[in-house]
Amino acid sequence: MQCTDACVFPYPGGDSSLRRMALLARELGFDSLVAAGSAGGEAYGVEIVGMKVPGGSKEGEGQPPHCGTGREGRTITVARAGDYNANRALLRSGKVKVLRGIQCTPRNSFDHILSRIAAEKCIAVDIDMSSLTSGGGPLRQRALQRYADIVRLHWRFEFPVTLSSGACSILGMRSPRDMESLGRLFGLEEDEAERALRTVSQLLSPGRPVEVVG
Amino acid sequence: MKPLPPTLRENRRYVLARIDPPWFETDSRTLYEALAETVTALYGDTGMARIQPAVISVRPGYAIVRCIRSTEADLLAALAAVNHAGPQKVAIRSLRTSGTLLALRRAIGGAVTPPATETGEARFQGKTYASIRYQIEKVDLFENGFKSQELLFLTAEDLEE
Known part of the structure; x- marks a missing residue:
């Protein structure tokens, strides 16, 4: 698992089957x-x-298992970001793996202190491309500002970042090449985007610390 | 008027892009308007003048788009941000960038052929839809209601369930 779209919403949440x-x-x-x-x-x-x-x-709960594919698979715990206190509680608990929807929160809801906690606990912040591809105007401008802030904090504190299309339809899904291009709009370099696409696999199977034997 | 010699012309880059859904028939003008709107929204009028995007050709499911050399990264981001062409929701996915049209056409060869589509009717979740089936597995369903036009993207396996 090397390249992962970190969030899609299939039917009945969207118009495309899983x-x-x-x-x-x-x-x-x-x-x-x-x-x-x-x-x-x-x-x-x-x-x-x-x-x-x-x-x-709302996300991912209560939807019928219509899109189930028969085989039990892996799951990842994702939480929706909120205000500063909610984000701090989520990150401190360590029970989530990915914090998403950061573009919809106030600007001061994720700062250097929370970045440090996210880096320590290895909790990723999701960058949802649907804010850039589905809307325009103030919504897109705000998302670009917030993502630029997140990328700056990511450079400084090195917490993991994931990239997702956030698509409710196949028409909202974007290729890794397109995600890299969109990432450049808010300062995410190509190699960082590639790393971000691999983050989910690293979160699901984290590497163990090196043990010295003998 | 005598044309500029090739050495004095500005260098350009050509991008091959896939248009989804492939059954959507569009023309260069509609696609250009959608692209110009997105480029202007993302980079402003100066960006538009710098990138100089142009739609060279449109075939069912594919398009070739041109820009000034060194602005191709901006064009790719703008293509990825396009979500409508006219009234239809679309996705434009860049596939390949090239320095000459000839090289691009040679590279794509016969690979860029519109998928054969098969129209009919299908039942899903107790409702009857008009359907378009292509590439064996893919089925797109349309419900033409009085108030709305529902569009669903499924696979043949989903319909069999």
Whole structure:
């Protein structure tokens, strides 16, 4: 698992079935994707990682397992970012792996202190490309500002970052090449974007510390 | 008027892009308007003048877009940000960048052929839809209601369930 779209919303949350999204993901060059409302599995050679939401927010909860692919797969815990206190509590708990929706939160909701905690606990911050591809005007401007802030903090504190299309439709999905191009809009370099696309696999199977034997 | 000799002309880059959904028929003008709107939104009028995007050709499912050399990264970002062409929701996915049209056409060869589509009717979740099936697995469903036009992207396997 080297290249992962860190969040998609298949049918019934969106207009495309999970299998169709997996088929397109394979064509675009992904080998896995994180899908809301799925228990995980595999379709068309693409690994589907389920999205678990602690406390059960709107994302990924209560959706029928229509898009299940038969095989029980891996899941990743994703939380929606909120104000500063909520983010601090989420990061301190260490129960989440990815914090998403940071572009919808106030500017002071993620600062250098939370960046340090995220780096220590190895919690990723998700950069959702749907804010750039589906909307324009003030929403896109705000998302670009917030992502530029996140990238600056990422350079300084080196917490993991994931890239997601946040797509509800196959028309919202973007290839790794397109994600890299969009990443340049807010200062994410090509190699950093490639690393961000690999982050989900690293979060799911973290490397163990080196043990000295003998 | 005598044309500029090639050495005095500005160098350009050509981008091959895939248009999804492939059954959507568009023309250069509609695509250019969508691209120009996005480039202006992202980079402003100065950016538009610097990039000078142009749609060279459109075939069903594919398009070739041109820009000034060294602005191709900006053009790729703008292509990725396009979400509508006219009234239709679309995705434009850049596939390859080249320095000459000839090289691009040679590289794509026969690979760029529109998928054969098969139209019909299909039932899904108790409703009847008009369907377009292509590339064996892919099925797009349309519901033409009075109030809205629902569009679903599924696979043949989803319909069999």
